Amino acid sequence: MSVVSRRAGAAAAAFxxxxxxxxxxxxxxxxxxxxxxxxxxxxxxxxxLPGIGEAxxxxxxxxxxxxxxxxxxxxxxQTFVAGRLxxxxxxxxxxxxxxxxxxxxxxxxxxxRLVVDxxxxxxxxxxxxxxxxxxxxxxxxxxxxxxxxxxxxxLDLAAIDAAITPRTRLVIVNTPHNPTGRxxxxxxxxxxxxxxxxxxxxxxxxxxxxxxxxxxxxxxxxRGFTSPATLYxxxxxxxxYGKVLLAPGQRLGYLALSPLMPMPDRKALQDAxxxxxxxxxxxxxxxxxxxxxxxxxxxxxxIAALTRRRDVxxxxxxxxxxxxxxxxxxxxxxxxxxxxxxxERTWNALTDRDVFVMPGEILGAPGWFRICxxxxxxxxxxxxxxxxxxxxx
Amino acid sequence: MSVVSRRAGAAAAAFxxxxxxxxxxxxxxxxxxxxxxxxxxxxxxxxxLPGIGEAxxxxxxxxxxxxxxxxxxxxxxQTFVAGRLxxxxxxxxxxxxxxxxxxxxxxxxxxxRLVVDxxxxxxxxxxxxxxxxxxxxxxxxxxxxxxxxxxxxxLDLAAIDAAITPRTRLVIVNTPHNPTGRxxxxxxxxxxxxxxxxxxxxxxxxxxxxxxxxxxxxxxxxRGFTSPATLYxxxxxxxxYGKVLLAPGQRLGYLALSPLMPMPDRKALQDAxxxxxxxxxxxxxxxxxxxxxxxxxxxxxxIAALTRRRDVxxxxxxxxxxxxxxxxxxxxxxxxxxxxxxxERTWNALTDRDVFVMPGEILGAPGWFRICxxxxxxxxxxxxxxxxxxxxx
Numbered sequence: 098m099s100v101v102s103r104r105a106g107a108a109a110a111a112f113x114x115x116x117x118x119x120x121x122x123x124x125x126x127x128x129x130x131x132x133x134x135x136x137x138x139x140x141x142x143x144x145x146l147p148g149i150g151e152a153x154x155x156x157x158x159x160x161x162x163x164x165x166x167x168x169x170x171x172x173x174x175q176t177f178v179a180g181r182l183x184x185x186x187x188x189x190x191x192x193x194x195x196x197x198x199x200x201x202x203x204x205x206x207x208x209x210r211l212v213v214d215x216x217x218x219x220x221x222x223x224x225x226x227x228x229x230x231x232x233x234x235x236x237x238x239x240x241x242x243x244x245x246x247x248x249x250x251x252l253d254l255a256a257i258d259a260a261i262t263p264r265t266r267l268v269i270v271n272t273p274h275n276p277t278g279r280x281x282x283x284x285x286x287x288x289x290x291x292x293x294x295x296x297x298x299x300x301x302x303x304x305x306x307x308x309x310x311x312x313x314x315x316x317x318x319x320r321g322f323t324s325p326a327t328l329y330x331x332x333x334x335x336x337x338y339g340k341v342l343l344a345p346g347q348r349l350g351y352l353a354l355s356p357l358m359p360m361p362d363r364k365a366l367q368d369a370x371x372x373x374x375x376x377x378x379x380x381x382x383x384x385x386x387x388x389x390x391x392x393x394x395x396x397x398x399x400i401a402a403l404t405r406r407r408d409v410x411x412x413x414x415x416x417x418x419x420x421x422x423x424x425x426x427x428x429x430x431x432x433x434x435x436x437x438x439x440x441e442r443t444w445n446a447l448t449d450r451d452v453f454v455m456p457g458e459i460l461g462a463p464g465w466f467r468i469c470x471x472x473x474x475x476x477x478x479x480x481x482x483x484x485x486x487x488x489x490x
Numbered sequence: 491m492s493v494v495s496r497r498a499g500a501a502a503a504a505f506x507x508x509x510x511x512x513x514x515x516x517x518x519x520x521x522x523x524x525x526x527x528x529x530x531x532x533x534x535x536x537x538x539l540p541g542i543g544e545a546x547x548x549x550x551x552x553x554x555x556x557x558x559x560x561x562x563x564x565x566x567x568q569t570f571v572a573g574r575l576x577x578x579x580x581x582x583x584x585x586x587x588x589x590x591x592x593x594x595x596x597x598x599x600x601x602x603r604l605v606v607d608x609x610x611x612x613x614x615x616x617x618x619x620x621x622x623x624x625x626x627x628x629x630x631x632x633x634x635x636x637x638x639x640x641x642x643x644x645l646d647l648a649a650i651d652a653a654i655t656p657r658t659r660l661v662i663v664n665t666p667h668n669p670t671g672r673x674x675x676x677x678x679x680x681x682x683x684x685x686x687x688x689x690x691x692x693x694x695x696x697x698x699x700x701x702x703x704x705x706x707x708x709x710x711x712x713r714g715f716t717s718p719a720t721l722y723x724x725x726x727x728x729x730x731y732g733k734v735l736l737a738p739g740q741r742l743g744y745l746a747l748s749p750l751m752p753m754p755d756r757k758a759l760q761d762a763x764x765x766x767x768x769x770x771x772x773x774x775x776x777x778x779x780x781x782x783x784x785x786x787x788x789x790x791x792x793i794a795a796l797t798r799r800r801d802v803x804x805x806x807x808x809x810x811x812x813x814x815x816x817x818x819x820x821x822x823x824x825x826x827x828x829x830x831x832x833x834e835r836t837w838n839a840l841t842d843r844d845v846f847v848m849p850g851e852i853l854g855a856p857g858w859f860r861i862c863x864x865x866x867x868x869x870x871x872x873x874x875x876x877x878x879x880x881x882x883x
Contacts, residue, residue, distance in 0.1 A: 100724075101605065102605055105769075109762055138560070145552045145557055153546065153547075154546075154551065158543040158544075162538070166533040166739050199592055202768070203773070206770060211498050213495055215608045343558075345560045347778070362493045368502070372501050372505045372624060376621070378595045379593055
C-alpha cells in the first residue's frame with residue numbers, strides 16, 4: 098500500500114499525461130533549447146511586459162509597519178477589482194464579492210471547497226484544461242466529463258443536462274475556451290442558465306456555475322464577451338492576471354460571486370470565503386502583489402501580435418491540409434492533423450524539426466493538437482516550413 | 491440548507507472564535523489605533539527588516555523571458571534550502587525532499603492531502619495553534635485533540651498513544667510551541683518516535699509525524715533545537731519564513747521530507763509533491779519570492795529585543811500575581827490570570843487601558859492568555875502599569 102493518499106494519487110494519475118509530456122518526453126529534453134519553436138504551454142517566449150517588474154519594485158519598499166503583515170482579501174484591491182469588474186461585465190459587484198487569490202488555480206480550488214463536499218460531482222466539458230480533473234480529485238470531488246459538440250466544439254447542453262445528478266454541485270464553463278479558442282455566445286449561456294435553473298429545481302438545491310474566465314480579455318477581431326455571471330445568479334467567476342500579463346509565475350487572481358445571487362446565498366458565501374481560503378492554505382496573493390494589482394490591471398500582452406501569428410499559422414496549416422478552428426479568443430490555436438496523417442508520427446516529424454505542439458490527447462481530444470500563440474514571431478517563422486514538411490507524404 | 495459546503499462550514503465554525511476576536515470584538519474596534527499595546531497576533535508592530543524589500547526589488551526586474559513564467563519548486567531554491575536545512579538539522583536533504591510553498595499554511599494543507607484521505611485522523615495537542623483544526627476540516631480530516639500536561643505543558647505521550655486509531659495518518663508536533671514557547675526536548679522526541687514506530691506496526695501502516703517548525707530559529711537563552719525529522723523517519727517538516735522575518739504577508743515556506751525515510755516511501759512522496767501541490771491550487775511561492783529566498787535566508791528579527799521584552803514582562807507579570815511560563819522559543823509569552831481573577835473581567839480591564847492580549851480560550855486553554863513579543867518596546871512600556879492595575883482588587 099502506498100504511503101501517498103488516494104486523493105493525491107488520483108490527482109497525480111489524472112495529471113500523468115501532462116506530467117510525462119513536460120518532464121519526460123522529447124519536449125522535456127529540448128524545452129530549454131534556444132532554437133526550438135515552443136508552442137506547448139502558455140508560458141512567455143519573449144521578455145515580460147516592463148510594467149510588471151516596475152510595479153513590483155514600486156511596491157516592494159515598506160511604507161508602514163504593516164507592509165508585510167498577514168494579508169487576506171484586502172479592502173483596497175477588493176474595492177478596486179469590484180469597480181473594474183462591474184464596469185467590464187455590466188454588473189454591480191461589492192468588494193465583499195471578491196476573494197483575492199494567488200492565481201486562478203487557487204480560485205478554482207477554493208470554489209471546489211466552498212460549495213462542493215467530498216463525493217459531490219462537478220461537470221465540465223472535453224476537450225478542456227487538463228487541471229480541472231486533478232484539482233477535483235484532490236478535493237475529493239467526482240468529475241463528470243461531457244464532450245463538446247463537433248465540428249465547432251460547441252457546448253452540448255443536452256449532454257450537460259443528462260450529466261446532472263442529485264450530487265451535482267458545480268458546472269464549469271471556460272470561456273474564451275482553452276484549447277478551442279471559442280467564446281460561448283449569449284444565447285447559449287441563456288439556454289444554459291435556464292437548464293441549470295430547471296436542474297436546480299429538480300434536485301432541490303442550487304447548482305453553481307463556475308465561469309472560468311482567465312482569457313476574458315484576450316479576444317480577436319473585436320469580438321464581445323458575455324460572462325455567465327450576468328445570466329445565471331449562482332455563478333462564481335475565476336480569473337487570473339497570469340494570462341493577460343503572461344506572468345503566471347506571479348500568482349494573482351480572484352474568485353468573484355455574481356451580484357445577481359439571492360442575498361442569503363450571496364451573504365453566506367461572502368462570509369465563508371475567508372475561512373475557506375485560510376483553511377485551504379492561506380491562498381491570498383502576497384502583500385506586494387496586492388499593492389501592485391491596480392498598476393497591473395490595464396497591462397496586456399500584444400493582442401495584435403497574437404492575431405498576426407494566428408493568421409499566419411492558420412494560413413500555412415490550412416494550405417498544408419490541417420484542419421484549424423479560427424480562435425475567437427485565448428492565445429491558442431486548435432488544430433487537427435490532416436486526414437490520414439498518423440498523430441504520433443506527425444508530432445514526431447514536427448519534433449524532428451524542433452517544432453513542439455501539445456498533443457490533443459492531453460486535452461481530451463486525440464487527433465487534435467494545440468498551438469500556443471505566445472511563441473515569438475521568430476519561432477512562428479522558423480516553424481512554418483516544418484508544418485508543411487511534417488505532413489508531406 | 492446552506493449553499494456553503496459542510497467542510498467549508500466546519501472550517502468556518504472551527505475558526506469562529508478567532509474570527510470574532512479579529513473582526514468583531516473590542517480588539518477589532520481598536521486594532522488600528524496608534525496608542526494601543528497590541529500583543530495579540532504574530533504581526534509586526536515595527537517597520538520591517540530593510541533586507542526584505544531590498545531583496546524583492548533586487549529580483550523584480552526580469553533577466554530572461556522565463557522570469558515570470560510558471561514556477562513549481564524550482565531547482566535553484568530547492569537545492570539552496572536542502573543545503574541549508576542539512577547543515578541546520580544535521581541531516582542530508584536532497585533537493586527533491588523540498589516542496590517550496592507559499593508559506594507554512596500551504597505546507598500544512600499540502601501535508602494534510604499528501605498522506606491523509608477524507609475521514610482519516612490527525613492528532614495534535616492543545617493548547618495549540620488555532621488553524622490546525624480548520625485546515626483539517628477543510629481537508630475532510632478528523633482532528634483528534636490531546637491535552638498538553640500541566641503545569642509545564644509537556645507533550646502527553648500516553649494520551650497521544652491512546653488517541654491513535656487505525657485511521658490515524660498524521661501526528662503534529664509544533665516545536666518551539668505556539669503558544670507556550672516550550673521546545674520539545676530530544677529525549678521526549680525519542681520516546682515519541684518509539685511510540686509512533688510501535689503504533690505504526692500496530693495499525694500496519696506508517697503514521698506520519700508533521701513537525702511544524704516555523705519558530706525553529708527563534709530561541710531564547712542559547713537553547714538548542716532538535717527536529718523530530720532526525721529521530722523519526724516518517725517525518726514531514728513544515729516551515730515558514732514569515733516568523734523569523736516577521737513578514738507573513740509575503741508567503742514563503744516549505745514542506746520537507748525527512749531523508750531518513752525508507753527510500754520507497756520517500757520516492758513515492760517526492761513524486762507526489764508536485765501534482766498534489768498543483769491540484770491544491772498551485773501553492774508554490776511566486777517567482778520573485780523564489781529568486782529572493784537565498785537573500786532572505788539569513789535575515790532575522792532581533793532575538794535580543796524579544797528576550798528583553800520577555801524578561802521585562804515576565805518580571806512585571808510575576809510581581810502582579812500572574813503565573814507565567816518562561817518561553818524557551820517562539821515570540822510568545824504564555825500566562826495565566828492571577829488566582830481568583832475572572833478571565834473575562836481582567837481581559838476587559840486590560841482592554842480599558844488599551845492593552846490587548848489573546849484570550850487563552852481561542853487557543854484551547856481558558857484561564858490563560860498569550861502575549862506576542864513582536865509588540866514594540868514602547869507598547870511594552872505603556873502596558874506594564876496596566877497589567878498591574880487590571881488585577882488590583
